[in-house]
Amino acid sequence: METLGDTLSISSALSPRTPRFSPRTPRSIPYRKFEAGLDGLDEGDEEGDGMTLLGEEERSEYSQGLEDGFGTINRPQAPLSAEDKRGMALLCILYLIQGVPLGLALGSMPFILQSHLSYSQLATFALSGYPYSLKLLWSPIVDSVFVSRIGRRKSWVIPMQLVNGTLMLYISYNIQHLMDDPSKHVTHLINVFTALVFFSATQDIAVDGWALTLLSPENLSYASTCQTIGLNTGYFTSYTVFLALNSEAIAERWGVPRLTLAAYLKFWCIVSYAVSVWLIFKKERKDPVSDSGLPIKEVYRQIWAICKMRHVQALMIMFVFGKIGFAANDAATSLKMVERGLKREDLAVAVLINFPFQIIGGWLVGSWSRGAYPLRPWLYTFWPRIGFAFTAMLIVYRFPSPPVTPGFFVFLVVHTVLTSFTSTIQFVGSSAFFTRISDPVIGGTYMTLLNTFSNIGTMWPKWFVLKSVDLFTIATCQITDDSTYIGEVATECSTQRGKKLCADMAGVCLVTRDGYYLVSTLCMVFGVLFLALYTAPTAWRLQALSTESWRVKL
Numbered sequence: 306m307e308t309l310g311d312t313l314s315i316s317s318a319l320s321p322r323t324p325r326f327s328p329r330t331p332r333s334i335p336y337r338k339f340e341a342g343l344d345g346l347d348e349g350d351e352e353g354d355g356m357t358l359l360g361e362e363e364r365s366e367y368s369q370g371l372e373d374g375f376g377t378i379n380r381p382q383a384p385l386s387a388e389d390k391r392g393m394a395l396l397c398i399l400y401l402i403q404g405v406p407l408g409l410a411l412g413s414m415p416f417i418l419q420s421h422l423s424y425s426q427l428a429t430f431a432l433s434g435y436p437y438s439l440k441l442l443w444s445p446i447v448d449s450v451f452v453s454r455i456g457r458r459k460s461w462v463i464p465m466q467l468v469n470g471t472l473m474l475y476i477s478y479n480i481q482h483l484m485d486d487p488s489k490h491v492t493h494l495i496n497v498f499t500a501l502v503f504f505s506a507t508q509d510i511a512v513d514g515w516a517l518t519l520l521s522p523e524n525l526s527y528a529s530t531c532q533t534i535g536l537n538t539g540y541f542t543s544y545t546v547f548l549a550l551n552s553e554a555i556a557e558r559w560g561v562p563r564l565t566l567a568a569y570l571k572f573w574c575i576v577s578y579a580v581s582v583w584l585i586f587k588k589e590r591k592d593p594v595s596d597s598g599l600p601i602k603e604v605y606r607q608i609w610a611i612c613k614m615r616h617v618q619a620l621m622i623m624f625v626f627g628k629i630g631f632a633a634n635d636a637a638t639s640l641k642m643v644e645r646g647l648k649r650e651d652l653a654v655a656v657l658i659n660f661p662f663q664i665i666g667g668w669l670v671g672s673w674s675r676g677a678y679p680l681r682p683w684l685y686t687f688w689p690r691i692g693f694a695f696t697a698m699l700i701v702y703r704f705p706s707p708p709v710t711p712g713f714f715v716f717l718v719v720h721t722v723l724t725s726f727t728s729t730i731q732f733v734g735s736s737a738f739f740t741r742i743s744d745p746v747i748g749g750t751y752m753t754l755l756n757t758f759s760n761i762g763t764m765w766p767k768w769f770v771l772k773s774v775d776l777f778t779i780a781t782c783q784i785t786d787d788s789t790y791i792g793e794v795a796t797e798c799s800t801q802r803g804k805k806l807c808a809d810m811a812g813v814c815l816v817t818r819d820g821y822y823l824v825s826t827l828c829m830v831f832g833v834l835f836l837a838l839y840t841a842p843t844a845w846r847l848q849a850l851s852t853e854s855w856r857v858k859l
Contacts, residue, residue: 385524392519395587396531397538399512402466402580404539405573406473406501410434412544413551414498416649417566419640421487427640428771431764433495436503438760440510444753445604447510456589458515463581465508470577472501477570484566513752518590529736533729537663543569545656552650604750610857611754616850619843624735624758625765627840630687630832632766633825634694634724637774638701641821646707651714659722663729679741683734684844687836690727691829696720698825735759738848742855770824777820782807 385393410433418430451460476497483490516528549555550564611617643649697720705713736756743751780798798807798814807814 389524397535400535401539403505404536405543406505408540408543410498424771424775428768431767433498437506438764440506441753441757444510444750445601448750449601458511461511465504466577466581469504470574473570474574477567541660545653548653555650621758623843625762628762630691631694633770633828634697636767636770638697641701645704655718659725662722663725679734679737680844680848683731686727686730693724773824774820777823779818780816782812783815784812
């Protein structure tokens with residue numbers, strides 16, 4: 306997810322509320338003036354323009370609030386109340402259910418399909434994860450259309466969970482037929498998993514908005530922690546836990562029944578139905594201002610106004626292109642390790658060991674990112690993350706012949722934990738920053754817009770990376786007879802069709818150039834240059850802006 310943290314977008318940390326309003330971000334003095342009846346800033350207004358709305362006394366108070374870099378007044382951390390704990394538990398459950406389809410579409414299925422499809426076909430299957438990055442396109446509809454009697458967020462959460470549960474039930478009854486010859490059913494597989502991710506993304510928009518009223522103002526920073534725990538748990542349950550329990554080798558070793566994909570999908574279908582029934586009886590807190598909503602056309606107009614801000618455009622460029630440095634590592638390294646001889650179940654165990662470290666890390670990083678400059682840990686972590694991507698490329702290059710020794714396996718686990726921890730830091734840091742700057746007036750849509758930039762930066766390079774690995778790979782099939790070289794019978798041996806043809810003729814695929822190394826090197830060189838020349842100076846500049854500079858006039 307970046308690991309997950311990057312492959313998954315996760316919106317929504319929240320902000321203080323008063324009895325009459327529940328904003329997603331901490332309120333500055335100018336925003337309280339807005340509540341009293343004044344309009345917000347015009348499009349592109351800078352901080353100085355917002356200050357003209359204030360009297361001398363308020364201006365002095367506002368200046369003191371600028372100590373945290375966002376024009377907000379810091380609030381002390383309050384103990385978690387019983388209501389906060391219930392809200393956190395609900396958020397964790399809902400995000401967990403959303404993480405299950407992502408773990409299947411982006412994690413397990415590529416490994417299951419790897420032995421049947423080429424990297425180009427896997428790149429096409431990777432398109433099934435794109436709806437999570439493009440949910441901004443329909444988020445205003447989710448934010449504006451609802452049934453008041455049911456609840457603004459429940460109007461979407463409950464139907465989406467029921468639809469997802471039904472879709473998983475459908476897949477469970479058809480997956481065996483689809484997996485008998487996946488190369489002939491790639492389109493069908495892409496369609497069903499794209500639909501699964503689409504409905505999960507729609508639910509995510511509603512859950513992000515619901516989080517606005519679930520936690521107290523002083524503890525809203527825990528919302529990003531709930532996202533980290535819930536989404537990571539769902540993702541890794543469908544990825545590492547499932548791959549481990551699905552392995553015939555582990556089933557034989559431990560004497561447990563092998564978990565099939567059909568059975569796994571049926572289990573989560575039942576969970577989705579059960580949680581949906583529970584939510585019917587869960588009362589959604591009413592918020593007179595935010596629940597009144599805005600017309601859909603107005604929300605789209607607001608999105609366009611936000612996108613026209615120069616600093617929002619700078620933020621978009623920073624997130625869309627900043628992750629290219631480790632894009633090849635995220636998309637192809639694990640697949641290459643399996644290709645080199647690492648067993649799927651060993652990889653699953655390695656990531657499974659990493660799972661508790663990621664959860665604990667997410668909780669600790671949540672505290673770190675609550676400070677005045679949440680992008681600081683996000684920025685500092687770029688260098689080690691690119692460094693770990695370089696180390697991973699060396700691991701693939703020097704990968705030992707199977708079986709993997711215990712010492713090398715321990716090294717892989719340590720590398721996985723460190724890489725994942727850097728991803729978690731970046732995910733929580735960016736989520737905390739988005740939380741601070743998002744405009745509460747348009748609910749979850751602003752957060753969805755910001756997370757769209759981050760998600761696109763994670764997803765769009767993946768297709769190009771996997772396609773380029775095939776494009777730049779030069780592999781031919783060689784036939785030998787009694788150890789005597791006879792000749793080449795295929796112009797390529799990188800696709801599954803070419804490999805199968807070579808194997809049928811008792812040949813051996815000889816890789817003259819592996820495109821993985823070229824693509825990885827190009828990504829890392831671009832990542833280092835872009836980080837030094839654009840990302841770092843832009844991040845510090847954007848972090849110095851006040852909250853009001855991210856608002857638009859309504």
